[in-house]
Amino acid sequence: xxxxxxxxxxxxxxxxxxxxxxxxxxxxxxxxxxxxxxxxxxxxxxxxxxxxxxxxxxxxxxxxxxxxxxxxxxxxxxxxxxxxxxxxxxxxxxxxxxxxxxxxxxxxxxxxxxxxxxxxxxxxxxxxxxxxxxxxxxxxxxxxxxxxxxxxxxxxxxxxxxxxxxxxxxxxxxxxxxxxxxxxxxxxxxxxxxxxxxxxxxxxxxxxxxxxxxxxxxxxxxxxxxxxxxxxxxxxxxxxxxxxxxxxxxxxxxxxxxxxxxxxxxxxxxxxxxxxxxxxxxxxxxxxxxxxxxxxxxxxxxxxxxxxxxxxxxxxxxxxxxxxx
Numbered sequence: 001x002x003x004x005x006x007x008x009x010x011x012x013x014x015x016x017x018x019x020x021x022x023x024x025x026x027x028x029x030x031x032x033x034x035x036x037x038x039x040x041x042x043x044x045x046x047x048x049x050x051x052x053x054x055x056x057x058x059x060x061x062x063x064x065x066x067x068x069x070x071x072x073x074x075x076x077x078x079x080x081x082x083x084x085x086x087x088x089x090x091x092x093x094x095x096x097x098x099x100x101x102x103x104x105x106x107x108x109x110x111x112x113x114x115x116x117x118x119x120x121x122x123x124x125x126x127x128x129x130x131x132x133x134x135x136x137x138x139x140x141x142x143x144x145x146x147x148x149x150x151x152x153x154x155x156x157x158x159x160x161x162x163x164x165x166x167x168x169x170x171x172x173x174x175x176x177x178x179x180x181x182x183x184x185x186x187x188x189x190x191x192x193x194x195x196x197x198x199x200x201x202x203x204x205x206x207x208x209x210x211x212x213x214x215x216x217x218x219x220x221x222x223x224x225x226x227x228x229x230x231x232x233x234x235x236x237x238x239x240x241x242x243x244x245x246x247x248x249x250x251x252x253x254x255x256x257x258x259x260x261x262x263x264x265x266x267x268x269x270x271x272x273x274x275x276x277x278x279x280x281x282x283x284x285x286x287x288x289x290x291x292x293x294x295x296x297x298x299x300x301x302x303x304x305x306x307x308x309x310x311x312x313x314x315x316x317x318x319x320x321x322x323x324x325x
Contacts, residue, residue, distance in 0.1 A: 011264075024062040031061035031069045037119050038076050041155060044162070045083035048076060070111035077151075081158065085165045087177040088158055091184075095151060103143040110137070110144040117148025118155050124246055126152070128254035130197040131223045132261055134204025135216060142198045149197060153190040157183050189241060192234040200227045211288060213273070216262045224255040 015022055039049040061069045074096055082089035104111045120126040133141040165176055200223045207219035228251050235242045278285035
């Protein structure tokens with residue numbers, strides 16, 4: 001554990017010192033990965049699938065806010081849809097417009113969540129997103145996760161039926177449009193995935209907000225278990241096209257990545273927990289203070305623990321504050 005703490009502190013120190021260089025590099029890599037996966041998964045428009053175009057777009061994203069990366073990725077998706085068929089572009093445009101009107105205009109940073117979901121589906125670990133957003137987001141993050149799942153299934157449907165969608169006969173236009181809409185509305189697998197991810201996200205959020213020790217770790221484990229249980233019920237009860245092995249291994253790997261997120265975003269040392277009491281004329285305040293790993297407070301506590309008494313005591317100060325250790 002001490003080596004991990006040292007590594008975390010080293011990363012933090014390096015990042016704070018060279019953030020002006022690291023941030024553009026991270027934005028460049030993220031944009032490059034997202035645009036490359038979109039082109040590999042779709043690739044219907046050859047002009048924007050060119051490597052030089054992707055590199056230039058990613059380089060431009062490195063100097064822009066993260067919202068711009070989301071907008072550019074959405075534009076790439078729409079251009080690929082349009083290159084395949086007008087009907088696909090219409091459905092994609094309506095979906096992206098609904099996303100913006102209903103939620104993303106209020107939380108533009110979560111547009112990245114929508115676009116990362118298809119990437120996670122490609123790597124077979126979409127289960128990471130509800131756990132991560134339960135740890136870092138809010139209950140409203142359900143909207144961005146749900147839209148991300150819908151977009152992922154739309155991309156998969158288009159890829160599986162690209163020959164039918166690419167037909168140019170005008171009399172088939174309404175038929176193709178109806179087929180796309182019906183495939184989304186009647187997709188039981190997609191609906192089950194949305195419901196399951198919503199339950200997991202809410203569960204992780206509720207548990208990690210609790211004040212007991214290691215609540216974040218318990219939230220990750222509980223979310224992973226519920227994810228496996230719910231998807232298994234859908235698999236067996238509705239005979240859906242899920243892979244049991246994929247659910248198990250994907251969820252376990254997502255949970256391990258969740259622990260990495262917890263360590264870098266939370267990382268509390270519960271061995272140095274302090275219980276504080278504050279009093280004023282009307283209220284008593286009971287506060288539980290848990291220092292982060294490697295914090296100055298933790299080091300001071302560790303240095304004084306050898307000289308302090310093991311019994312609890314209460315100290316009352318002049319301004320009416322009492323401290324219990």
